[in-house]
Amino acid sequence: MTVEAVHRFAYRQGPGKALFGGPIEIDDTVPTTALLPPAAARGGLGAPLPYGTVDLLNGAVHPHGRIGAAADRAGHLLLAAFGLQRREPSNRFNDHRPVASVRSKFPVHALTLSRHGAAYLDPYRHALVDLAVPYTALPVPRGDLDVVLAARYTDLPTPYGRLRAALGDLETGINVRSLLVAAELFGVRAELVLDAADAAACARMVRATGPGRWSAPVRVALRDVEPPAGGIPLPGGATGPGAYAALDGLLSDSSGHPSLDEADEVAGYRLTASAPPSAAQAPADADGAAQAAARPTPAVPGPLPGGTDGTAARPGPTWDRVLWNRTAGRVPGRLSGFSGRPTRLPEEALEEAVAWARVPAPTDTLAEVGRRVRLLVALQGVGGREPGYYEVADGDVRPVRHDPQVMVLLQEAFGYPMSPGTDCGLRHASMVWTCAVDVRALLDDLGPVAWSLLNLWCGWTAHGLQLAAAARGLYARPARSYDEFRVQRLAGLPRRTVPVFITVCGRSRFAEPMLDLRT
Numbered sequence: 001m002t003v004e005a006v007h008r009f010a011y012r013q014g015p016g017k018a019l020f021g022g023p024i025e026i027d028d029t030v031p032t033t034a035l036l037p038p039a040a041a042r043g044g045l046g047a048p049l050p051y052g053t054v055d056l057l058n059g060a061v062h063p064h065g066r067i068g069a070a071a072d073r074a075g076h077l078l079l080a081a082f083g084l085q086r087r088e089p090s091n092r093f094n095d096h097r098p099v100a101s102v103r104s105k106f107p108v109h110a111l112t113l114s115r116h117g118a119a120y121l122d123p124y125r126h127a128l129v130d131l132a133v134p135y136t137a138l139p140v141p142r143g144d145l146d147v148v149l150a151a152r153y154t155d156l157p158t159p160y161g162r163l164r165a166a167l168g169d170l171e172t173g174i175n176v177r178s179l180l181v182a183a184e185l186f187g188v189r190a191e192l193v194l195d196a197a198d199a200a201a202c203a204r205m206v207r208a209t210g211p212g213r214w215s216a217p218v219r220v221a222l223r224d225v226e227p228p229a230g231g232i233p234l235p236g237g238a239t240g241p242g243a244y245a246a247l248d249g250l251l252s253d254s255s256g257h258p259s260l261d262e263a264d265e266v267a268g269y270r271l272t273a274s275a276p277p278s279a280a281q282a283p284a285d286a287d288g289a290a291q292a293a294a295r296p297t298p299a300v301p302g303p304l305p306g307g308t309d310g311t312a313a314r315p316g317p318t319w320d321r322v323l324w325n326r327t328a329g330r331v332p333g334r335l336s337g338f339s340g341r342p343t344r345l346p347e348e349a350l351e352e353a354v355a356w357a358r359v360p361a362p363t364d365t366l367a368e369v370g371r372r373v374r375l376l377v378a379l380q381g382v383g384g385r386e387p388g389y390y391e392v393a394d395g396d397v398r399p400v401r402h403d404p405q406v407m408v409l410l411q412e413a414f415g416y417p418m419s420p421g422t423d424c425g426l427r428h429a430s431m432v433w434t435c436a437v438d439v440r441a442l443l444d445d446l447g448p449v450a451w452s453l454l455n456l457w458c459g460w461t462a463h464g465l466q467l468a469a470a471a472r473g474l475y476a477r478p479a480r481s482y483d484e485f486r487v488q489r490l491a492g493l494p495r496r497t498v499p500v501f502i503t504v505c506g507r508s509r510f511a512e513p514m515l516d517l518r519t
Contacts, residue, residue: 006269006448009262010439013163014498015484026103026157028092034105034155036247037129037239039210041120044238046129047228053079054518057320060185062471063300065319067186074145074225075128081182082110082175084123084517085324090332090510095517097123098323099178100466100478102167107155108175111206113138113146113219114227118205121147126519130230137208139201142193143221148202149175150217153260154250163480165263166455168215170478170501173459174466179220180299180362181467185319189223190297192362194453200271211251213260216270216452269449297362301355301464305348317471320518325470328477330510331423337416338477340425343507347383349472353431353505354392356464361457369453372442373500375461376491378406378432389491400492407432409490415481429506430474433465434491436499458501469505477504 012020050072057080060067070076080098087094093104101107110121112128118138119128151168160167176192183190202217317325329338357375361367375392379385388402403409411417411426418424426432435458442450462478469476479502487499 003443003448006266006451007440007443009162009266010451013166013480014500026159028103028157030157030159031247031250032105032155032157033152033212033247033250034107035124036155036244036251037120037122038109038212039248040132041122041129041209042239042244043130043132044234044236045231046119046125046127046234047075047230047232048234049075049079049126049128049519051519052076053083054320057185057323058318060319062316062319062322063304066184070186072228073186073188074222074227077182077186077188077222077225078110078112078121078128078147079519080185080319080323081179082121082123083519085326086517087515088330088512089514090334090512091330092334092336096327098326099171099174099463100326100328100476101171102156102160105155105157106171107151107153107164107168108149108171109152110175111148111150111209112227113141113148113205114144115141116227116229116231119228119230120209125234125236127234128228128230129234131209133205133208137204139198139205141221142219143191143223144225145222145227147179147220147222148205148217149179149220150202150206151215153213153215153263162259162262164259165215165266165452166480168263169452169455170459170462170480172215172218173456174463174478175459176218176220176362176456177299177460177463180297183220183222184298184300188225191221191223192297193219193221194363194365196270196272203271211248213264214267215263216267218456266448266452269447270452299359299362301359304355305351322467322470324518325473326466327470327475327508329425329475329504330508330512332510332512335423336421337418337423338425338475338504339423339509340428340475340506341509342381342428343430344381345383345430345472347385350377350379350382350385350397350431352471353433353465353468354395354397356468357392357433357461358395359464361460366453366457366460369442369446369450370457370461372437372445373454373457374436374493374497376400376434376436378410378434378490379430380407381430403490406490410487413483413486413490415479415483425506425509426504428509429504431505433462433503433505434487434499435461435501436488436491436493436497438494438496439498439500440496454500462501462503465503465505473507474505475508478502479504
């Protein structure tokens with residue numbers, strides 16, 4: 001697949017989607033493989049995860065509170081990053097975790113690797129389940145505990161088509177940020193490994209878990225943490241061979257789908273392509289470990305507005321409340337979409353979001369991609385600013401064009417308009433963040449791999465915006481469904497600079513008691 005072919009692939013997911021496929025209409029009765037453990041992760045042995053993570057998080061104030069020494073630190077860290085949070089009675093899509101996911105499908109799966117072998121993180125079994133894969137399929141660990149993240153395309157509804165490739169990488173970026181935030185909270189050094197050789201080695205392990213079509217994986221190496229040993233009998237024992245027969249058929253029948261074949265080709269560049277010259281990884285020795293010492297990988301911003309010693313001016317909520325608050329929006333009565341109500345936010349809310357969005361990407365490769373992306377935000381009712389579009393540049397939020405109807409016009413450009421079965425509160429949103437880039441120039445400069453890396457970067461940035469919103473009791477809805485040309489005009493972008501991702505933030509109009517699933 002050439003640069004030209006990847007550009008066409010990207011175009012058909014964005015500006016050209018109405019020309020080459022029409023609007024996506026999802027039938028939620030169609031089965032997917034969401035939440036299905038890989039075939040090799042259904043045994044009866046593993047490492048049970050600890051309890052009490054929510055209590056540890058309750059003792060740390062957002063954003064700079066940290067958690068001291070704790071037994072089973074690795075397990076608590078994984079639960080803080082990926083564990084179950086809540087079930088919402090009125091929501092058509094459950095359950096909810098610290099990370100946003102399309103229709104709560106959670107296509108990104110986490111596998112761990114350590115001196116004890118490989119395991120699969122299964123939140124519903126509350127365990128790291130031992131992986132029954134050949135030892136020869138396992139890459140050499142780089143840290144004390146490595147977490148390998150990869151998205152399985154068939155977890156997302158079939159009508160998403162080729163968009164499943166972009167969504168898989170976007171959600172991988174979200175999960176990477178969540179994991180690195182959790183590592184920072186627990187005082188664990190973390191390094192994102194993002195090079196072709198390592199991705200290929202991790203892909204062999206992922207593919208050895210059984211049938212499935214996967215994105216190119218990424219590895220996060222955690223250091224100074226004791227890895228769980230595994231080999232312990234888990235409650236319920238092994239899963240019977242017929243328990244997942246119908247869904248296993250979806251995994252086995254995923255071959256021959258043109259959109260997945262295209263996704264595999266795009267993902268393949270992450271397994272074979274060289275990084276941009278300015279983004280080369282540290283060389284590896286014969287054991288696969290980086291020769292250079294792992295640098296710190298901050299995922300939480302430094303001092304927030306009004307703080308002089310790394311703390312925010314206002315007392316923040318505790319981290320357990322922030323992760324509980326993280327939501328993409330809610331609606332009543334089994335509707336789809338998200339509700340909203342007008343609200344006014346102080347200037348500090350914008351400054352906090354900018355701080356989270358501007359935390360540098362965790363590798364030189366992603367940072368190089370991020371430097372090509374323009375970050376804009378539409379504002380309404382924020383501080384004393386006029387409604388309209390602004391651009392974030394060098395930490396400043398500079399006006400692009402004022403428009404008192406900006407949110408109404410953005411709602412008209414949104415992919416899910418109001419209807420008897422769908423609510424859309426975008427017209428009442430406070431902030432709509434837009435990531436925009438000249439896709440063709442990006443691919444020409446950095447090669448075909450840049451499309452996958454761009455989506456990883458957007459996911460990294462979007463999760464930061466979600467945490468900033470959650471700390472203020474706001475929703476933050478990541479979205480790929482909008483009219484690119486209309487958003488482009490509203491944001492005052494040049495013709496070749498395309499909005500590739502948006503995140504809508506505001507105050508929800510709907511709330512209800514929820515079932516707490518935290519442990």
